[in-house]
Amino acid sequence: MGITVVCLLLLVCSVSTEHSNTGTDVETTAQQISYQQPCLQDVHAALKELTASLAEQKVEMRLLQRENEAQVAKLQEVRAELEKQKTEMQSQKFELDGQKTETDKLKQQLHAGQVAFSASLLSDGEATIGPFNGHTALVFKNVVTNIGSAYDPNTGVFTAAVRGVYHFEWHIGVDSSNTAAVLVKNTNHIFTAYEHQTAGYGASSQSASLLLEAGDTVCVHQWTGTKIHDNQNHHSTFSGHLLFTL
Incomplete structure (x- = not known):
């Protein structure tokens, strides 16, 4: 402008x-x-x-x-x-x-902490197992409790889901013979239940509390050259449960 x-x-x-x-x-x-x-x-x-x-x-x-x-x-x-x-x-x-x-x-x-199982050797009937030429894993097939599904009734092996302390018990029956069963953690023998019965029926029991890592296995092996008897009364059993996690 x-x-x-x-x-x-x-x-x-x-x-x-x-x-x-x-x-x-x-x-x-x-x-x-x-x-x-x-x-x-x-x-x-x-x-x-x-x-x-x-x-x-x-x-x-x-x-x-x-x-x-x-x-x-x-x-x-x-x-x-x-x-x-x-x-x-x-x-x-x-x-x-x-x-x-x-x-x-x-x-x-919490879910893994709910672990408990109990099983007997036979579901029904009567039988004597063994003797075997070597240690043989026992398969307790009659499962009455298996909370957490940590026990496998097809193999007889318990597998820990979490690190913690577990308690196990096993009972074995024998009829006029020697019987022995050892608790095995992974590949290590822990405690053995033994009974020598010259006549009639006898039984032996044992228990153990074990610190297990997740993935550790526990089972019961029948001792070499021994016999284990079970019938409809379920004298031979294997049980376990988680006490607490660590």
Whole structure:
């Protein structure tokens, strides 16, 4: 706007100057100057107005820049706050996941801590087992209790689900013979129940409390060259349960 005004004023001054030159030669130089002085004053005023306008625009630009900087700073604060909240939410999620994992673990341990079984050698009838040329694993097939399913009636092997202390008992019957059965932890012989019966029926019992790791196995082996008798009264049995976890 200011530039346009200046251009128009310069054009007017130029026309005025040209008009003075087409006048008579008798016009004096003072008359020409009198035509140019108003034109120069108008140019000066226009320049002054333009300078003031530019200064005002400069001030407005500074204000806009400050406002922009303030908005940028505010956006950065908002972004930082959002990042903080995101980090806190992730931390809370991680904590909740950890609590859930711990809860699931406790539930699993509680469920695994409910372990108890009891089984007899024969389901029904009467039989004498052995003698064998080597130690032979006994399979107590008549299962009356198997909470936790840690005992396998197909193999006669108990497998610990969790680390803890377990208590086991085994009873063996014999009819006019020698009998012996040993409790085996993994491959280690622990305690042996033995009975020598020259006539009639006899029995022997034994028990043990063992510290087992998860995956350890326990079973009962019949001793080499011995016999074990059982009938419908279920004299020969194998039982166990978890006392407490560790």
